[in-house]
Amino acid sequence: MMLETLSIFKNKCLINGQWLSHASLVDVTNPADGSLLTHVPFMGAAETTLAIDAAQQALGSWKLLSSATRADILLKWHDLIVKNVHDLAKIMTLEQGKPLHEAQGEVLYAASYIKWYAEEARRVYGDIIPSDDATKKIHVSKEPVGVCVAITPWNFPAAMITRKVAPALAAGCTIIVKPALETPLTAFALIGLAQDAGVPNGVINVLSGDARKIGVQMTASPLVRKLSFTGSTAVGAQLMAACAPSIKKLSLELGGNAPFIICEDADLQLAATELIKSKFRNAGQTCVCANRIYVHQNVYDTFAQIFLEKVAQLKVGNGLEPSTDIGPLIDEKATRKVIEHINDALSKGASIAIGGEVLELGENWFAPTVLLNVTQNMLCTKEETFGPLAPLIPFSTIADVIAMANDTQFGLAAYLFSENHRTIERISSQLEVGMVGVNTGIISTAVAPFGGIKTSGMGREGGRIGLDEYLETKYVCYDMR
């Protein structure tokens, strides 16, 4: 696969409309086999300052465009992404590893955020409020926050970018994107298409490089009014603290530890099918994936049998092969975390029903694994595994499973399978999370507010309220005497 033959391929950073290289370069490799794909610039503080200045310079004219004009440019961007879905997906699979069909799905999911916010851009309404004082008129309007920065992860290298850039541009903001060093090529290609769609110079800038140095510049600059971050809770907390002195607006989409609850009256075939989708999407490297699976004790063995038959059919392979269901993990460190969670569970009494080993395909390849007789004291119920590990935990009462589900610092997503509406209402209303999937394992969509509570973050991306993250409210009081 010659990346250079793809017309959308870029391996440079975009600052003020110029694609720039750098004296320092860093490798981008294929997680499937460690092969070198290309080099990208390893930029730092100086280039970050240039990008922030460019975004500041572009802000005045971009925010003064009509929302209809901004929406038209966003829709052109959307259309170019859809037109190039196959090449974008190939780039993503090569640098991130996910199966091509998943990569194509993510590209279209990413494009859906742009279409959604192109539509929302035209509905940023204000208020005229009847004053208690007859001599006063009260007007309330929404204004763009200003220069924004987005720091994004490697696991969804397209959607995590458009989920931030689309509402920012729709609101009239400008933005600097810092993608993960593991997956910069998807970011470059996406933002190259934004430039082709007519996004003016400086409105979107993208930098690959020294995360810490770039982050220090972004969080310290008084010109930056908003930080949107998706990634680990640990880094999110660091960035939040760094933004405190300049009181930046924050959106944080952080780690997860989703409980997947299967009640005694659940449709077990449906639950097993949806658990396969939730657990093994992106090889389990998804913040909203099922991280711990609670199964009522009276249906535990029956469900386990149904689920294991489906896991056994999953094909692990190179993401470029059409038959592949699960690709490699992003790196050997990710594999080590899965092994750590398995070994801890085994040492505390769990057993492996299927999988449990690194595959001959290479050090980043781990077999889809199911653990039985898992208990709440095991690491895999406390930490985000971020790999293809499905620990099954028996429970006896609804009160017990709610308590176990909430026994975590995280609060992003949860899943619940029952055919009884009272059970569904009772459990979903008590789960301490931002999102609940009822009888489904896939909940992510541009039209709904995505985000969590507790250490899973703050703010929402997607939906109507996702635009508010990039808007400030201004109240003007007119004295009419």
Ligand SMILES: NC(=O)C1=CN([C@@H]2O[C@H](COP(=O)(O)OP(=O)(O)OC[C@H]3O[C@@H](n4cnc5c(N)ncnc54)[C@H](O)[C@@H]3O)[C@@H](O)[C@H]2O)C=CC1
């Ligand atoms: N909630 C989510 O959607 C995601 C959660 N994660 C969690 O994070 C863990 C590690 O994955 P990573 O991609 O390494 O997440 P990470 O949090 O280390 O990195 C995410 C982004 O932050 C950047 N970054 C890291 N340290 C930074 C710093 N000091 N200043 C500025 N930027 C910084 C990275 O370059 C990347 O662009 C995963 O195992 C998972 O637990 C990772 C990706 C997505």
Ligand SMILES: O=C(O)[C@H](O)CS(=O)(=O)O
């Ligand atoms: O970071 C993630 O895991 C994504 O937010 C998951 S999703 O939005 O693509 O479901």
